[in-house]
Amino acid sequence: MTREEQLAEAFVGLADTLADGFDPVVLLDRLAGHCVGIVGADTVSVMMATVRGDLRTMSVSAHATSAELVQTQTREGPGRDCYRTRLPVDATHLDDLDGRWPRFTAQAQEAGYGAAHALPLRVNHQTIGSVSLLLTAPAGLRPGDLRLAQALADVAAVALVHWSPDPARPMDILTHVQAAVAAKATVEMAQGMLAEHGQLEPARAMEALLAYSGRNGNRLTSTAQALVRRTLEPSQVLAALG
Structure with a gap:
């Protein structure tokens, strides 16, 4: 399978919240796995905030990573700073941080890591x-690979908040489809009104x-609806x- 095929499969797998057996825990495991298998990280951990603002580890790609390092990342390190600063x-280069994360850095280097990144979920x-x-190697990931990892994280986060423990019924899916069809019709109507009013293509x-x-x-659909309902002037x- 080519990398492009892997990416296509990854994005579909992360986004399909209506699939049978979709589970939020499995979703985050997939995200961590894709960041290793496709992006090129050696170990990935996904952390989410609790209602108190603490971070909780939801998934770790490599179980060989020490439990101590996994726990430390919820309190100190790039992941914690990333969540705090957004x-x-x-x-x-973990050996050139001037004491920024002393405990995390010491544990990460002892485990054999030389670089780290953190991306917001x-x-x-x-x-x-x-x-x-x-x-494990210093210098870290390339900018393009980091953008890819962020895209995977963004898709997973959106899927996570749209997940429902109740399976979707066929009628629910049909309702969403028809809503999209109706929205498109409204936009086309508004587009025609503007074209006529302004003598435009x-x-x-x-x-x-x-x-x-x-x-x-x-x-876009809200603007179109306002035009069709005459609560917004074409001008x-x-x-x-x-």
Whole structure:
């Protein structure tokens, strides 16, 4: 299987919350496994925040990693800092940290690791945990591989918050599909209204819809509904084209 095929399979597996047997614990195990098998980390741990703001380890890719190091990462280290700052943390040389994480660094080096990264586990700009990636060799992962790991983490986080313990019924799936069809029809109607009002090509009218929605922090379908219901003037939307 090529890397591209592995990636396609990984993203589908992480996102399919309606699959039979989907389980949030298994989901995080898959995320950790993909960060090892596809991204190239040597050991990965996924931590999530409790209601008190503490971090709890949810998955560890390599069980050979000492339990002490796994526990330390919830209190100190790149994963903890990543969760606190909501930003990625890179420690490409653990032997050159000037005492930033003394306990974590000592335990990681003793276990044979030379570099570490941490990425936020986030949903809609809210950080719910972090993903720590440990590497035996110093210098760490390439920027492209880190972006890939972040994408995998983002998909897993979204799937996690949309997971339901109750299996989806066929009617539930049909309802979501029909809602999407109805939304598309509303957008096309609004697009036609803008094209007629401004004497524009349809593609240009869609640009106006997207620009107005983005500028005002609205969903595209919400803007379209407002136009169709006449609670929003076409001229207001067209003004977003500049």
